[in-house]
Amino acid sequence: MSSDTAPAITCRHVWQVFGPDSEPALAQALAQSGGDAAAAAVALRDKGLIPAVQDATFEVAEGELFVIMGLSGSGKSTLVRCISHLLDPTGGEIRIHGEDIVTASKQRLIELRRNKLGMVFQHFGLFPHMTVAQNVAYPLRVQGVKQAARRAKAQTVIDLVGLSGREDTYPRELSGGQRQRVGIARSLVADCEVWFLDEPFSALDPLIRRQLQDEFLQIRANLNTTIVFITHDINEALKLADRIAIMRDGRIVQIGTPTEIVLNPVDDYVREFAKDVARGRHARVASVMHSGDGGGHVRGPDDPGLRRNMTLDAALAKCMDLYEPVPVWDDSGMCVGTVHPAELAAALQVDEA
Amino acid sequence: MTTAADPVSAARARLTPGAQAALVTVLVGCVCLLLGPNLPWLTAWPAAWTAPATQWVGVGAEWFLNAIKPAARGFSEVLRFPMDWANFVLGATPWPLLVGGATALGWAIGGVRMAMLGFAGLSFVLASGYWAQSMNTLALVAVSVPLALLLGGAIGILANEFTRIRGAVQAMLDVMQTVPTFAYLTPLLLLFGFGPVVGLIASAIYAAPPMARNVMLGLERVDAEIKEAAVMSGGTRLQQLFQVEIPSAASQIMVGVNQCLMAALSMVIIAAVIGGFDDIGWEVLLTMRKAQFGQSLLAGLVIVAFAVIIDRMSAALALERRRYDPRVAYSLIGLAVVFTVVFWSHLPDPATFTLLDPLAAAVDHGLGAFTADNGARLDAIKNGAMFYGLLPLKIGLDDAVLDFTWGFQWTAAMSLALYALALVAGLLLALRERLTGGLLLVIAVGMLETGIANLPWPFVLTATAALAWVAQGRGFAAIATGLLLTILLSGLFERALLSLYLSGAAVFACALVGGCIGLLCAVSPLAWRIMRPICDMLQTIPLFVFLIPVLMFFQIGEFSAFLAICLYAVVPMIRYTRHGLISTPGEMIEAATASGATTWQTMRDVRAPYAAPTILLGLNQTILYAFAMLVIAALIGTTGLGQSIYLALGQADVGLGLSAGASMAVLALIADRLVQGFAEERRRALGL
Numbered sequence A: 001m002s003s004d005t006a007p008a009i010t011c012r013h014v015w016q017v018f019g020p021d022s023e024p025a026l027a028q029a030l031a032q033s034g035g036d037a038a039a040a041a042v043a044l045r046d047k048g049l050i051p052a053v054q055d056a057t058f059e060v061a062e063g064e065l066f067v068i069m070g071l072s073g074s075g076k077s078t079l080v081r082c083i084s085h086l087l088d089p090t091g092g093e094i095r096i097h098g099e100d101i102v103t104a105s106k107q108r109l110i111e112l113r114r115n116k117l118g119m120v121f122q123h124f125g126l127f128p129h130m131t132v133a134q135n136v137a138y139p140l141r142v143q144g145v146k147q148a149a150r151r152a153k154a155q156t157v158i159d160l161v162g163l164s165g166r167e168d169t170y171p172r173e174l175s176g177g178q179r180q181r182v183g184i185a186r187s188l189v190a191d192c193e194v195w196f197l198d199e200p201f202s203a204l205d206p207l208i209r210r211q212l213q214d215e216f217l218q219i220r221a222n223l224n225t226t227i228v229f230i231t232h233d234i235n236e237a238l239k240l241a242d243r244i245a246i247m248r249d250g251r252i253v254q255i256g257t258p259t260e261i262v263l264n265p266v267d268d269y270v271r272e273f274a275k276d277v278a279r280g281r282h283a284r285v286a287s288v289m290h291s292g293d294g295g296g297h298v299r300g301p302d303d304p305g306l307r308r309n310m311t312l313d314a315a316l317a318k319c320m321d322l323y324e325p326v327p328v329w330d331d332s333g334m335c336v337g338t339v340h341p342a343e344l345a346a347a348l349q350v351d352e353a
Numbered sequence B: 001m002t003t004a005a006d007p008v009s010a011a012r013a014r015l016t017p018g019a020q021a022a023l024v025t026v027l028v029g030c031v032c033l034l035l036g037p038n039l040p041w042l043t044a045w046p047a048a049w050t051a052p053a054t055q056w057v058g059v060g061a062e063w064f065l066n067a068i069k070p071a072a073r074g075f076s077e078v079l080r081f082p083m084d085w086a087n088f089v090l091g092a093t094p095w096p097l098l099v100g101g102a103t104a105l106g107w108a109i110g111g112v113r114m115a116m117l118g119f120a121g122l123s124f125v126l127a128s129g130y131w132a133q134s135m136n137t138l139a140l141v142a143v144s145v146p147l148a149l150l151l152g153g154a155i156g157i158l159a160n161e162f163t164r165i166r167g168a169v170q171a172m173l174d175v176m177q178t179v180p181t182f183a184y185l186t187p188l189l190l191l192f193g194f195g196p197v198v199g200l201i202a203s204a205i206y207a208a209p210p211m212a213r214n215v216m217l218g219l220e221r222v223d224a225e226i227k228e229a230a231v232m233s234g235g236t237r238l239q240q241l242f243q244v245e246i247p248s249a250a251s252q253i254m255v256g257v258n259q260c261l262m263a264a265l266s267m268v269i270i271a272a273v274i275g276g277f278d279d280i281g282w283e284v285l286l287t288m289r290k291a292q293f294g295q296s297l298l299a300g301l302v303i304v305a306f307a308v309i310i311d312r313m314s315a316a317l318a319l320e321r322r323r324y325d326p327r328v329a330y331s332l333i334g335l336a337v338v339f340t341v342v343f344w345s346h347l348p349d350p351a352t353f354t355l356l357d358p359l360a361a362a363v364d365h366g367l368g369a370f371t372a373d374n375g376a377r378l379d380a381i382k383n384g385a386m387f388y389g390l391l392p393l394k395i396g397l398d399d400a401v402l403d404f405t406w407g408f409q410w411t412a413a414m415s416l417a418l419y420a421l422a423l424v425a426g427l428l429l430a431l432r433e434r435l436t437g438g439l440l441l442v443i444a445v446g447m448l449e450t451g452i453a454n455l456p457w458p459f460v461l462t463a464t465a466a467l468a469w470v471a472q473g474r475g476f477a478a479i480a481t482g483l484l485l486t487i488l489l490s491g492l493f494e495r496a497l498l499s500l501y502l503s504g505a506a507v508f509a510c511a512l513v514g515g516c517i518g519l520l521c522a523v524s525p526l527a528w529r530i531m532r533p534i535c536d537m538l539q540t541i542p543l544f545v546f547l548i549p550v551l552m553f554f555q556i557g558e559f560s561a562f563l564a565i566c567l568y569a570v571v572p573m574i575r576y577t578r579h580g581l582i583s584t585p586g587e588m589i590e591a592a593t594a595s596g597a598t599t600w601q602t603m604r605d606v607r608a609p610y611a612a613p614t615i616l617l618g619l620n621q622t623i624l625y626a627f628a629m630l631v632i633a634a635l636i637g638t639t640g641l642g643q644s645i646y647l648a649l650g651q652a653d654v655g656l657g658l659s660a661g662a663s664m665a666v667l668a669l670i671a672d673r674l675v676q677g678f679a680e681e682r683r684r685a686l687g688l
């Protein structure tokens, strides 16, 4: 992340409060609490308003896959709808590539959505009266692209999501997994730069879900879009994310890489999530090693050969019977640090503590 | 246990709102009863207190109508073009082409069944000899429906776009649909003069609300994610609306089109009472007046045939449908063209078709014979219902029980005995923790003794306010009272009570009979298989036609009106009762069965309470249906507001027509909100 280019998405103190006259109520609550978000939220709740998103502040870097995770009702959808400006945030500042979208004109928002933003919905949001091809091509149709051109473009994304041959069927004739492929194709047809996915796989069976996750990662590898991905499934989050933001009751309680979330949960709520995870399979050696050149270690014959990006499980299996710090190597064979096997074991034990 | 310091407030705290309301009503009723003989203004609203509101309304409305008259006349000139054109097209097209066209349309919409329906229906019309009149009616419908669709669609879309006006639009639509049909006609008559344009515009106005409602509902129900997907696709608001939201709401909107068509047809036929246009409604009216019931029935059946064709075909459009081979439709039209060309010189004038006249004559003959043979029995039915049911309700036991009706004269002593009995029964109920029930019993007996038409106005006002308070809270109680006061002030209260009596009696009968039939249909699938087409038919038939059969057997009079209202208004009660009873969740029934409940115990303890809100909604519909029919029934002899509206139409008295129409709407709206309130309360109590 270089500091001279603006991050893809910037959110500062974003609030979304549902209820009548929410804007003055929010301003008043913030003034009374002296800017303390938690106290302001309590005050708003007491008035019968719903602070669905409270004081969300974070940045998403260009090309990053940013996952927002939390239980249902924690405000994930609301937050992502603020960023895509389907909802007007009650307070705060949201920038996409440096451009303030809260104050953007209607016209400008339409332009942004045509050229820059794409969104996938939990229940697909397919147009029931249009065929697969028409659904997919719709973002081009509103721009006035000619029929033949948009059909051709739609065909490439339909092929990309593996729906070739189903172009002329209607959504009601498709299975859930196929419908979401249509949703994905539609959001990609206009070459978006920022891609929002609101629990895209949550309505699907586990098997189909896994398959679509894999395909999603493949698609993503060939695009360089910035992605905001919503899920309530910790395993999905860990599998996909570059960074994860965890939401609880409207607040973001922790932002971090998958490893940080698993190894250092900030509170019981996050710990509860992380408990379901076999952390040995997600945390890497790099997260527990002591950096440094390891005192000029030379790789001996009995060296277990730990690498930075090995999972903890794999590393522990290699040095289970060692009691000394073990050197860690990078890909070029340089020693980049050491790790003590006891620390490895301890890192795997955190949740029992 | 809490110890209450103040016994009065302790007692109040123990009274449910229902009991409090009933108590107040009983007290006011007692006061009126005791002081009535000495203070006549308590029983009957003194004429001196009425404002000449009808005249004011008349003057105001006439001034307004005259002001916009030039514009209206211009508009009617403009409308004349499409009307003449539709008339010409439908009138000049050879009938084989129209029959073929209807059949082909039927095929395209719904395959063989619809094609047969179109063919059989139009053939029947042809055979009846009323072809020309039917085409005139159809021409009016053909012009008014697009107008209504446009108007309703525009209202619906605007209300959807501008959330702030939605409440106001809803209220306006409510009023437009509760103002009785005839009441529309009087001001329009003044605006447009005699002629078919009045019927045209009345039907466009009357048919727009269902369209608007369904457009609003459909747009509102479009899945939020679909709307969001359209936004995120970068559509402008207009693109979102017309490319995504409206097509997604298509099936709900088609329901609106269906209702719009039916309302337009119904109104076009009602507008025939203005006369001056040779359409099928006029034919019914004419033959009815001449007591040619066979012909009248025939013309009525022609209307029914149209209603059924239009209804079933447009309803089929609202369903997900298969595609039918268009080649069949083209061949049908081709066949009709060939037929027309080949037989061009021999095509008989449809007016000369008298195929069904013998049938009509036979009906007349048979009816004559039947009434001659069974006249005494029919009279006995009618008189029995009048003497023992309707009259006591209307004027009370003390006036209705006479030597020549009941065989004895009602005396003051009997009144006292009745009241004493009611009091004892009420007390017994109260002692068994059923205070509200006891009070209601006393009120019911008091009303029966006095008669609805003679109820003292303070009592009516209090009772309405009390009910309104229980059902919807203080605000609505104030509104209801205020609205009733305007009726009082305008001097229409007596007539309003008469309307209330007749519709009340009809609703009561419908609730009883419809409830029982609905229950039967819920337990017996066979009963529902028989009742369902009957209900469908009764709901398709335009109001007007209901008058024919009752007239045939019971002549002009209040009983006939009562029967016609019941026939029309009983259907929703049947439908909703059945639907409520059968839609109890399976788990609840299984739980009851597992607990060892018998079928009837399950019905009483599980299904009925669960169905209560639905049944109340059915009752609500029944009430609205009854009010709608009440006005039509004025044609065959009712007193009350309906009659006033009908008279006003004949005398082009805008003031009376509007005031009576508004009073009618007020009664309907209050009844509507009351029942809705109770239904809502039940639903909340069940956590639905």
Ligand SMILES: Nc1ncnc2c1ncn2[C@@H]1O[C@H](COP(=O)(O)OP(=O)(O)O)[C@@H](O)[C@H]1O
Pocket (backbone or CB within 6 Å): A018, A019, A050, A052, A070, A071, A072, A073, A074, A075, A076, A077, A078, A079
């Ligand atoms: N339009 C709305 N009006 C009122 N409350 C809402 C609205 N949308 C969402 N909420 C409330 O905001 C909270 C967060 O909802 P949502 O963002 O949908 O949660 P999630 O997507 O994490 O399941 C919930 O309590 C929900 O009831």
Ligand SMILES: [Mg+2]
Pocket (backbone or CB within 6 Å): A076, A077, A078, A198, A199
């Ligand atoms: Mg959500």
